[in-house]
Every structure is written in structure tokens, then in C-alpha cells.
Amino acid sequence: MFTELKTNNKYLIDYATNHASKSNHVDSDLNFINLLRKRAIHQPQQIAYTFLENGETESIQLTYQDLDLEARNLGAKLQSLNLTGERALLLYPPGIEFISAFFGCLYAGVIPVPLYPPKRNQNLSRLQAVITNAQAKVSLTTELVLQNIEKHFDNTPDLANLTWLTTDNGQENLAHQWHFPSISSDDIAFLQYTSGSTGNPKGVMVTHQNLLHNSQMIEQGFNHSSDSIGMGWLPLFHDMGLIGNVLQPLYVGFPCTLMSPIDFLQKPYRWLKAISDYGATTSGGPNFAYELCMNKITPEQLETLDLSSWNVAFTGAEPIRAQTLEKFAQKFAPCGFRKTVFYPCYGMAEATLFITGGLSSQAPVVKTVDEKALTENRVVKVPREKDQSRTLVGCGTECLGQTVKIVDPQTLTECKNNQVGEIWVSGDSVARGYWREPQKTKNTFEAYLSDTGEGPFLRTGDLGFFCRDRELFVTGRLKDVIIIRGRNHYPQDIEITVEQSHEAVVNHRSAAFTVQVKGKDQLIIAVELERRYHHRRQQISSIPPEQEKRKGEERRQESEDPGFEVTPTPSYPPIFDEIVSSIKQAVARHHGLQVYRVLLLRIGTIPKTSSGKIQRYACRQGLLNNSLNVVHDSKP
Numbered sequence: 001m002f003t004e005l006k007t008n009n010k011y012l013i014d015y016a017t018n019h020a021s022k023s024n025h026v027d028s029d030l031n032f033i034n035l036l037r038k039r040a041i042h043q044p045q046q047i048a049y050t051f052l053e054n055g056e057t058e059s060i061q062l063t064y065q066d067l068d069l070e071a072r073n074l075g076a077k078l079q080s081l082n083l084t085g086e087r088a089l090l091l092y093p094p095g096i097e098f099i100s101a102f103f104g105c106l107y108a109g110v111i112p113v114p115l116y117p118p119k120r121n122q123n124l125s126r127l128q129a130v131i132t133n134a135q136a137k138v139s140l141t142t143e144l145v146l147q148n149i150e151k152h153f154d155n156t157p158d159l160a161n162l163t164w165l166t167t168d169n170g171q172e173n174l175a176h177q178w179h180f181p182s183i184s185s186d187d188i189a190f191l192q193y194t195s196g197s198t199g200n201p202k203g204v205m206v207t208h209q210n211l212l213h214n215s216q217m218i219e220q221g222f223n224h225s226s227d228s229i230g231m232g233w234l235p236l237f238h239d240m241g242l243i244g245n246v247l248q249p250l251y252v253g254f255p256c257t258l259m260s261p262i263d264f265l266q267k268p269y270r271w272l273k274a275i276s277d278y279g280a281t282t283s284g285g286p287n288f289a290y291e292l293c294m295n296k297i298t299p300e301q302l303e304t305l306d307l308s309s310w311n312v313a314f315t316g317a318e319p320i321r322a323q324t325l326e327k328f329a330q331k332f333a334p335c336g337f338r339k340t341v342f343y344p345c346y347g348m349a350e351a352t353l354f355i356t357g358g359l360s361s362q363a364p365v366v367k368t369v370d371e372k373a374l375t376e377n378r379v380v381k382v383p384r385e386k387d388q389s390r391t392l393v394g395c396g397t398e399c400l401g402q403t404v405k406i407v408d409p410q411t412l413t414e415c416k417n418n419q420v421g422e423i424w425v426s427g428d429s430v431a432r433g434y435w436r437e438p439q440k441t442k443n444t445f446e447a448y449l450s451d452t453g454e455g456p457f458l459r460t461g462d463l464g465f466f467c468r469d470r471e472l473f474v475t476g477r478l479k480d481v482i483i484i485r486g487r488n489h490y491p492q493d494i495e496i497t498v499e500q501s502h503e504a505v506v507n508h509r510s511a512a513f514t515v516q517v518k519g520k521d522q523l524i525i526a527v528e529l530e531r532r533y534h535h536r537r538q539q540i541s542s543i544p545p546e547q548e549k550r551k552g553e554e555r556r557q558e559s560e561d562p563g564f565e566v567t568p569t570p571s572y573p574p575i576f577d578e579i580v581s582s583i584k585q586a587v588a589r590h591h592g593l594q595v596y597r598v599l600l601l602r603i604g605t606i607p608k609t610s611s612g613k614i615q616r617y618a619c620r621q622g623l624l625n626n627s628l629n630v631v632h633d634s635k636p
Contacts, residue, residue: 030212031106031183031185031189031208031211031212032103032106032189032208032211032212032247032250032251033103033106033107033180033181033183035250035251036064036067036068036071036103036250037068039064039068039250039253040064040065040067040068040069043064043253044063044064044065045063045065046063046064046253046255047061047062047063047255048062048063048064048066048067048249048250048255048256049061049062049067049096049099049246049249049255049256049257049258050062050255050256050257050258050278051094051095051096051257051258051259052257052258052259052263052270052274054263054270055233055259055260055263055264055266055267055270055271055274056263056270056273060095060096062096062099062100067099067100067103069175070100070103070104071100071103071104071106071107072107072174072175072178073104073171073173073174073175073178074100074101074104074105074107074108074140074167074171075103075104075105075106075107075108075178075181076108076174076175076176076177076178076179077104077108077165077171077174078104078105078108078110078138079108079109079177079178079179079181080174080177081138081163083108083110083137083138084108084109084110084181085109085110085111086110086111086136086137086138087110087111087112087113087134087135087136087137087191088105088110088111088112088113088136088137088138088139088140089113089115089130089131089134089136089138089139089140089141089162090102090105090112090113090114090115090139090140090141090237091115091116091117091118091139091140091141091145091149092117092140092141092142092145092236092237093117093142093144093145093260094235094236094258094259094260094261094262095260096258097142097167097168098114098236098237099236099246100167101140101167102114102190102242102246104140104167105140105190106189106190107178107181108181109181109182109183110138111188111189111190111191112190112191113130113134113136113190113191113193113203114190114192114236114237114238114242115127115130115193115237116235116237117141117145117148117149118148118149118152120148124152124156124159126201127159128156128158128159129200129201130193130201130203131158131159131162132158133200133201133202133203133435133436133437134191134193134203134435135436136162137162137163138162138163138164138165139162139163139164139165140165140166140167141164141165141166141167142166142167142168143166143168143169146164146166183208184208185207185208185209185212186207186208186209186432187207187208188205188206188207188432189206189207189208189210189211190206191203191204191205191206191435192204192206192239192242192349194349194350202434202435202437202440203434203435203436203437204349204350204431204433204434204435205431205432205433205434205435206349206352206431206432207431207432209428210352210428210429210430210431210432211243211247211352212251213352213400213427213428213429214243214351214352214353214354214429215243215247215248215251215252216251216400217354217357217399217400217402217429218243218244218248218353218354218357219248219251219252220399220400221343221345221354221357221358221360221396221399222248222282222312222314222343222357222360223311223312223359223360223361224248224252224254224282225252225254226252226253226254227254227281228249228252228254228281228282228311229254229255229256229257229278229279229280229281229282229309230245230248230249230254230255230256230257230280230281230282230283231256231257231258231271231274231275231278231280231282231283232244232245232256232257232258232259232283233258233259233260233261233263233264233270233271233285234261234285235261236258239349239352239353240285240316240317240347240353243352243353243354244284244314244353245258257274257278257280259271259274264289265292267296268289268292268293268296268297269293269296269297269298269301271283271289271293272293272297272305272307272332272335273301273304273305275307275309275310276304276305276306276307276309276335279309280309280310281309281310281311281312282310282311282312282314283310283312283313283314284312284313284314284315284316284343285314285315285317286315286316286317286318286612287315287318287319287320287321287324288318288507288508288612289315290313290315290324290325290328291321291324291328291507291508293328293332294324294327294328294331297331302331302332302334302335305332305335306335306336307332307335307336307337308335308336308337310336310337310338310341311341311360312341312343312360313337313341313342313343314343314344314345314357315342315343315344315345316344316345316346316347316395317347317613318612318613319474319476319492320344320393320395321393321496322364322366322391322392322393323391325339325342325344325364325393326339329342339363339364340361340362340363341360342363342364343357343358343360343364344357344358344364344393344394344395344396345357345358345395345396346395346396346423346462346464346472346474348460348462349431350430350431350444350445350458350460351425351427351429351430351431351458351460352429352430352431353429354429355402355404355425355429355460356395356396356397356398356399356404356472357395357396357397357399358394358395358396358397358471364393364394365393365394365471366391366392366393366394367379367381367391367392367394367467367473368381368382368383368384368386368389368390368391368392369381369382369389369390369391369392370382370386370388370389371388371389371390371493371591372388374390374420374475374488374490375487375488375489376487376488377419377420377421377488378418378419378420379418379419379420379465379467379473388590390493392473392474392475393473394467394471394472394473395464395471395472395473395474396471396472397469397470397471397472398470400427400428401427401428402425402426402427402428402429403425403426403427403457404423404424404425404472405423405424405425405449405457406419406420406421406422406423406424406464406465406466407421407422407423407424407447407449407457408421408422409421409422409478411450412447412448412449412450413449413450413451414449415465417465417466417467417468418465418466418467418468419465420463420464420465420475421463421464421465422459422460422461422462422463422478423460423462423463423464423472423474424447424457424458424459424460425457425458425460426455426456426457426458430445430458431445431458432445433445443459444458444459444461445458445459447459461477461478461479462474462476462477462478463475463476463477463478463481475490476490476491476492479617480513480616482494482512482513482514482521482523483514483521484514484521484523484593489591489593491511491512491513491616493591494512494523494525494587494591494593495510495511495512495614497586497587497590497591498510498512498525498527498583498586498587499527500586501582501583501585501586501587502578502579502582502583504529504530504533504575504579505527505528505529505530505579505583506527506528506529506530506603508614509527509528509601509603509606509614510525510526510527510528510606510614511525511526511527511606511607511614511615511616511619512524512525512616513526513616513617513619513620514620515620515623515624517596522596522597523587523593523594523595523596524595524596524597524598524599524620524623525583525587525595525597525598525599526598526599526601526606526619526623526628527583527598527599527600527601527606528601528602528603528604528605528606529579529600529601529602529603529631529632530603531602531603533575533579576600576631576632576634579598579600580598580600580632580634583595583598584598596636597633597634597635597636598633598634599623599628599630599632599633599634600630600631600632600633601628601629601630601631602629602630602631605628605629606619607619607622
């Protein structure tokens, strides 16, 4: 769209020149507008981002000069519409257009609100809730997305009343009219709406200072330099994708190759092949991504991969399983992958993104603890082979002046080492609060220790503990902990047991929660069931055991693909009783708990957040209001 760099602003050139550094380090008083301007002037032809169409073919590249020009052009357009200070929805499919729109908003002093465009026939209640809360006046998107959304205008006036701008078509060149917005480090850079797992989504107010501090933390933790090379498939509307794969490369000054999350999910090989082809040094994702690669990448594909360049394989955003790290490292060792490059870390949107991490040159820290003691908030180390044990993966330590404390959620006093409590955080990466939610902001962002008065702290709602060397171990969510007969049980542990109890249960698609029945808390299990098991024969298979096992694994892998369809065979009777019995027996054996009720759900229907986390609260609500898509209910 743009072919040349134009600027008449002598101040910006002088500013960038005076702050240029041979070490490529970013001064603390810069914001991301100054930073991109600096890169556009001093490194105009350096590739910033490359997007792979279908996860395989380069479709477009952006240099720093290209991005600066597109940002100034859109920024000037927004300024001409008097939108400075307003909120703008960003509704983009995966691609470079989102990045240009995000920086265009920053350049205009407009607050971007990254969201994923609604799918066809999708419920728009969450999008409407965000529009109302953010008081958005404009939405930026592509022509194709707008055509889909326009169909809902008659029934959703909130959408129709927005000013809609499409940015993927030819536009007038207004870059020369752009003027630098008046912003300070404490001003809001963007609103990151949380997934809304326990209610309406909340807009986290991330400031320019938050972004700079968190970017510096990631740079130090990952040991990044201008020689680093990024590769990512994480959704850009989510904090992990936006800050990790867009802002961090720009902050440090290294290129990043991107692909659509859908292209990765459909064929995980594409992710590792891109790392191999581009010599990427940093890439990662949640635990499930590594498991997907283990399950789906074939021996023939392994032979085409060279993963020796991979120095930081970060993992976070959901429980990290030690077994996953070990098996992945074993499978891909022939490709040059080293276990020491795994980088478990912990973070959340309310702290911009990154909270703790380790040293990129060290192997992950693991600790096997007694499961019964953990239910009593005590940490007792035991041998890994011991029954009723749980192996936890450490998520690193504090850095760059940030403080993390483990606090008793009842007494609000600091816990000792090896004692489980709520994780509290303070530092320059902690966001300003929730947009237009003063009471929720006070409850979450303004916590103080009851005995010393130290604070304010961000209450993360996560449970964890420190061991002696200040390594943080995350054990679960405070609100998700299941308490039965006075003992704490972590739902993710129960869910792992459930998923391993029968091959009909889809991995990472189960939820354990409680409901009250006649005054007592009863354990409920909701799981997604593979379609083929809805009508499978209840008889001994004539297929040899090893072949049946392989077929079962193939079915499990196929079911993880979006849109996978299986034509049912009505003549096959169901085997629901067998599946329910397997689940109940496994939970009783491993956790000493009686499952009151099992819900077998249609594949792809269990409530999840926009980032793929299971919404246990929503599952519970769905049970109570009969909105779950149930195939079979074992209700007594």
C-alpha cells in the first residue's frame, strides 16, 4: 500500500537519532509509537513480520518502514474523525492487517480493543457486552468480516451504531497529515478483555508503561537480542500472541514469522516446519500445543525437521504437565530439540502478560509432591514413583523489581515457603484495573496484607507456592478448587484422570465442578465424547489389540481438528454406561471421590474461553439452566 517513507516532523527525526543505540536497547522513556518511529528511520528495510498463508506460504511481509507508514496513514484518518481518546474494536482474522490497525490506533491516541471476529451464526452476546462496557464508537476490520457482521445489524443495534472502517482496501494517503498524539506513560495503551470465565468480560487497562516494563521482563527472561528470530501461531487478539509475538519482537528488534491458529490446529507440523525453515529461536504456546505435535507429527515428517535453532520453547497459559515436556523432548530429540530450551512461565492479562520465568539456559524445575498433603495446602516432597503423587513444573522467579507473594486467602497474611496460598503481584507490569469497573478493580487490584499493611497487590485468583529458592509453582485456580468433606481437590488433576479413563473422552475437553444436591456438594464431570462412540458396537472387537490401539489414537487425534465430522451409524447401540463406569472408577481410585453425575457432551460444545481454557463456571451454569449439548446424562 505504501512505497516510501515521508516525514516532515523534525522533532521525531532528532528524537530517534538522539536515542539510537548500538546495543539496540530501548530507553525507558519511550513508548511503542516512538519505538516504531525509531526503527522506521534507522532500520527502514528490516523485516518486522512475515505472515504464512495456510501456515506454509509467505503471503506478505512488513518492514518497519511499511508498518510506520500504514500506522501513520490510519492514525491520521482516525485523528481526522476526532476519535482520539475513544475506543476502537479490532475485529480481524489472523493476519498482518491486525498489526497495522493496532499501531494505527496507537498513533492516533485511540485505545484499541482487540477481539476475534464472530463466527457465522455465533452468539454475539459477548461482543455486545464488550461494546457496551468499552463505550466503543468505531470498529476496524476487513471487508469480508464486515459483510458477515452486517447481517446482524437489524437485530443488534449496538453493532449498527458503530462507525465501521475497513483497512484492507485501497485508502487515501493521509500519512503526511498525521501528528504525534499527546500521551504519557500512564495513559491506557489498549484494553485487553478477559475471557469472561466467571461472568461478563472485563477490560484490563494496560498502560504504555505496563507494556514497556513487561517487554523488558520478557527480553531479560528469554535472553532476547536483535539476533533472535520469532515464530508464532497464537491469536493476536489475545495477550500472549499480541505482546509475545508482535510487541516483543518490535521492542527488541528482531523479525517474527506468523501463521493462523487454525492452520496450526489443522496441521501442527506447520508450526515446527516454520521453526525449522526460518531458524526460529523463540516460539511456544500452551501445554496442549506440544501434546498435539506429539500425537500428530509422523515419523516421516520428523525426518524433515531441524529444531536445533530453537532456544526458548515457552509454555504457559494453562497447567503445564511434566509428562508432556518429557515426551516432547524425547520425540523431537532426533530433530535437534533440547529439553533445556523448555521455558515454563506464568502470567495473566491483569499483569500485562509475563509475571515469572526462569533462566532460558536451564532445564525446567519439577517437584513431585504428596497429593493428599496438597489438598491441605501443604507441600510434601515425595519420590516420583509414589502413588497418589503429583509432579509440578516450576514457573520461574520474580524479575525486574516485580514482587510476588503467596498469601493465605482467608487471613491475608503471607505464607511460608512450601505452603499453598493465593499468588499476589505488585510492580510496574500490573495494569491500572478494569475499565469502568471500580468495585472489581478495588477487589482485585488493591489488596493489602492484613498484618503489615504492605500493598497494593494484584490478587491473581491463582493458587501456588514458593520453594526455598523462590521458584514459583502454580497449583490451580482459587475459585475452581473443589472442596468436599473439608478437603481441597484441584479440578485439573481430576480432569487428567478422567481423560485417561477411556479412549472415548477427548483430551483437554473435560470439566470437574460441584453443585449442591440436598445441601451437599456433589462432584459433576462433563466431558466431550468422540462422535464415533455415540454408536459404537458393544462387542469384542475382531481387530488385533495393537491395531485397535492405533486406530483409537488416530480417532483421538482426528477429533481435535476443528470441524471434523463423522457420519453416525444408527444401527450401532451406545456404550454410554461403559464410559461412565470407567470415569467413576478412575476418579474413585485416584482421588477417593464419588462422582455423582457424568455428562457426556457433543464434541466441540464444552464452554471454553477465547484462549481455549475450559470454563468450569460456565459448565456449571450450563448444567443448571439446561444449556449444555448433552449426549448422555448419568443423573441418578
